[in-house]
Amino acid sequence: xxxxxxxERASCENDNRExxxxxxxxxxxxxxxxxxxxxIGFTNPGLVDLYRFHPFREKIQTTREENGIQPVDxxxxxxxxxxxxxxxxxxxxxxxxLVSPLNTSIPGFLGLINExxxxxxxxxxxxxxxxxxxxxxxxxxxxxxxxxxxxTAEELADxxxxxxxxLALRLAG
Numbered sequence: 619x620x621x622x623x624x625x626e627r628a629s630c631e632n633d634n635r636e637x638x639x640x641x642x643x644x645x646x647x648x649x650x651x652x653x654x655x656x657x658i659g660f661t662n663p664g665l666v667d668l669y670r671f672h673p674f675r676e677k678i679q680t681t682r683e684e685n686g687i688q689p690v691d692x693x694x695x696x697x698x699x700x701x702x703x704x705x706x707x708x709x710x711x712x713x714x715x716l717v718s719p720l721n722t723s724i725p726g727f728l729g730l731i732n733e734x735x736x737x738x739x740x741x742x743x744x745x746x747x748x749x750x751x752x753x754x755x756x757x758x759x760x761x762x763x764x765x766x767x768x769x770t771a772e773e774l775a776d777x778x779x780x781x782x783x784x785l786a787l788r789l790a791g
Contacts, residue, residue, distance in 0.1 A: 730743060
């Protein structure tokens with residue numbers, strides 16, 4: 619029996635990098651570390667075809683097509699469970715078996731912003747995560763963030779920031 623991993627990275631049809639927006643799958647760990655691999659198997663069957671022997675394989679493929687589900691480029695995992703290290707290691711071990719792994723990021727949960735001092739705070743709850751990336755310069759925002767730049771916590775401490783950014787920076791410590 620051949621393994622469900624493809625020998626080449628799954629390519630997206632009509633994937634022209636000039637107009638291709640990075641497709642990011644953001645998921646929680648759920649109650650088991652197996653959720654991320656199952657989702658990748660669903661979204662990226664050309665990369666890892668976990669459902670190739672599933673009795674409802676055709677229905678799964680139809681669901682992908684009817685909902686316009688396209689292969690993702692990156693997997694981001696968010697978790698706040700007490701067993702983060704063990705679960706993250708299991709996902710990393712699984713991910714390392716892929717011939718052409720996806721870009722992955724596992725944000726660390728830093729805390730909540732819950733305040734009623736500002737108009738934004740009276741109607742929003744903020745979740746603050748720290749995302750550790752290997753190559754920050756490779757992450758570029760959309761056109762709406764035309765003045766985007768990377769900065770260290772020390773550089774940000776010297777800037778005049780709006781209230782929520784100040785609170786997030788405090789959580790980042």
